[in-house]
Amino acid sequence: MSPTRFRIGVDGRAFASPAGGVRRYVTELYDAMARVAPDVDVVAIGAPAGTPLPAGVTARAATPFPTNLGWTALSLPLAVRGAGLDVFHAPAYTAPLWGVHPQAVTIHDVSYERKPEWNAYRNDRWRRAFYRRAALAADSVVTDSSFSRNEITAAYGIPADRIAVVPLAASDAFVAGAFDDTRAPAGVTAPYALHVGDLHVRRNIRTVLEAMLDLRRQHAWQGSLPRLVCAGIDRGIGAELTAAAAADPQALVLTGPVPEDTLLNLYRGAFVLAYPSLYEGFGLPVLEAMQCGLPVAIANAGSLPEVAGGAGVVLNPIDVRAWREALMSLWRDADMRARLRAAGFARAGQFSWTRTADQTLSVLRRCAAEGRRR
Secondary structure, three states: OOOOOEEEEEEHHHHHOOOHHHHHHHHHHHHHHHHHOOOEEEEEEOOOOOOOOOOOEEEEOOOOOOHHHHHHHHHHHHHHOOOOOOEEEEOOOOOOOOOOOOEEEEOOOOHHHHOHHHOOOOOHHHHHHHHHHHHHHOOEEEEOOHHHHHHHHHHHOOOHHHEEEOOOOOOOOOOOOOOOHHHOOOOOOOOEEEEEOOEOHHHOHHHHHHHHHHHHHHOOOOOOOOEEEEEOOEOOOHHHHHHHOOOOHHHEEEEEOOOHHHHHHHHHHOOEEEEOOOOOOOOHHHHHHHHOOOOEEEEOOOOHHHHHOOOOEEEOOOOHHHHHHHHHHHHHOHHHHHHHHHHHHHHHOOOOHHHHHHHHHHHHHHHHHHOOOO
């Protein structure tokens, strides 16, 4: 290890990942790390040409063997040679399969292992075996929540004391402000409940949609009824949601993926973030919403209660009636929204990317100091 500089290698593909959550994680983490640790050098190994990198992160080329297997078995191990690293960080599930130690891997959740029926990927059995191998080979494991730590232990048998819990945070870009209806996606008008995230079966959006449809039927005599707005990539349930709302199409707006400035505006215009997910390793939209002053209603499942910390409405994820009553209360009760807004600001203030970077760096330094686990 260098006596003056600490040198971290990171899988550079993460900075250009098609998964928005992975891109945000690695970009925010290493942007904050540059601020908290001026003695650290970060090398993005194999970042595609032209990929924006945080200040202080340099790129190192790697031969782009095709497939994840080729990348982790050949590209990364070969590229790491001669890089003079103190530690390697794999920020999203997959890690070099040989020759790269010490290394830490971040596993955000293990839904693919614990609930494989939700993840109908081609060759999913091979993918799961690949992720398992990366987890077991790593010298240190980082995850986002105590819930995920327990799930990783249950899935892979890794002792809990070898898994570091390092919570995430909302970007500083998410702040309270006025809603600009002229910049909202087509079909989005207040009042509306908002869901943010990929439209995936585990997100359980159908429950909130049924609750919204019930609410609209019960209040059909009113002129301005709320609707459900879903912002995210359709991962296979968009047609089902649209069909469920066929008798009342105004009840549902699917915006598709939106840029960050549009998402910020959506947070500012909603009366609640409705997050009925059955399984989350963290649930970053919950903190983003709170930081924007938006009340949250969440499922009593996965990491969501842990992240919300009592600052949101917590509901049975499959109880349509409970969700309907919560939506109605949050729509109609300004005092309730004000209380939750204040609680949300306080809760979101307990998280920061500076803290995330500092804690992650502690894990990486410890990993480097301890060397190979076996």
